[in-house]
Amino acid sequence: MKKLVLMILLAIAINSCESNTSETCSYNGHQLHVGEKGGCYYLSSGGNKEYVDKSYCSGCY
Secondary structure, eight states: OHHHHHHHHHHHHHHHHHTOOTTOOEETTEEOEEOTTSOEEEEOTTSOEEEEOGGGGTTTO
16 A cells, blocks of 8 residues: 555656646645745745745746
């Protein structure tokens, strides 16, 4: 059962990497946003902005 779950998660991860279009840019499972000044961030589970390198948002918006 664990192997099946692991294979499904791996397939989802591979698929999400291949379909990284302007509508679905993500970082570690979090949807990416571009701020007013061009910063690239996602919202943490606590609602805080967690900034990542701008290269992750290039081509997203």
